[in-house]
Amino acid sequence: ILIVYISFSYFPPTKISFSENRLRLPPDSNDLKKLSPGDPCEVLSKAKEGEPLAWWRATAKMFKGEFYVVEYEVSTQGNNYSEIVPSDKIRCPNTNPPLTFSSFKRIEIFVGRDLQEVCSNPANHKDFKRTTGATIVRYDAQKESLVIISDNEATIRRVQILSDMHVRTLRAKSKLVLETEKVHKQLERMKVNQTSKYLEKFTVKTELMGLAIGAHGSNILKAREVPGITAIEVEDDTCTIKVFGD
Structure with missing residues (x-):
């Protein structure tokens, strides 16, 4: 089951089974120079106001600088609709297959309960997530482990190489937090003693x-x-x- 969240939308999360899923990873590149008049393309648009944006199939008709004239086929009767869109709203057809369960790679790194507080803060994984290219890095309190999810096998290999360093960094941050709290308590104690x-x-x-x-x-x-x-x-x-x- 996939749970789809639509950013900046009032639409609730939607559960979709993999058998009915048409979600695809974005294409690796989008070289619009390969696009010629009459070629199929995809346009980021919406059917009507209030609906979320989606990539719609269309045909490129004319190019003018950073703007493109595209034509949608909006009905089975052949009724067409044309629109002018900027270059950041158009792409070549996405040839990636729909997502399946095997599209996602997952790895767990045991860190222990003593690092729960520092691991539960997503900000502490920001650099690790960026360096490895992971899609998700979160802490599983029940398993006392970090869960890393990606669609790229190379990301999992980078995680395996850099995980020990990341855990050491987390442990150092946890120690720093404890030392800071200890100093704060000592200062409070000194203040009480003086007053x-x-x-x-x-x-x-x-x-x-x-x-x-x-x-x-x-x-x-x-x-x-x-x-x-x-x-x-x-x-x-x-x-x-x-x-x-x-």
Whole structure:
């Protein structure tokens, strides 16, 4: 099944079975110099206002600079319709076959759950996608893998060569994000220490830390709501709880 999305359109996504599909990949080149009057061509147009653009079969009739006169056959009775179109709206007939399931190449790269956050951001795959020529690069949380899809076998080979480097780059970005968050927390802690007048700290036995913090930190959250409390810090490695107040 193909799911077709039409850009800049209010039309909902449409499901099309491969057996009924007439979608084709665009031609590799479009040399309009090969086009002569009377030759078949295809024109990017729409049957009526409100419909999406599509490539319609037509016949080239006359050329004038960057503009072309084309003629559509709009009915089985032979009624024709002529139109003047610019060069970016006309192409030679697309000889590529309709898409099939085997038209798409797919490869998965395991990256692990620790990179889920950085992998879920499409912007982090922009350079990798451009370098490899991949059509789609997305993260599959269930498989903890990057999924790369392309219609070109050469793209899959480039992905296999460059995937290790891309994963290392993602891991470096993830580490940078964690370090940035750590520095931010340290700065917030310093700010609290400077503005708070009072500090009370105490140590809890390791086996009692869960009770002290509460389920999902519920006790800490409630304590922070007490009037006069400016901050509460929990140091897991030393089982120390610090309470700041004004």
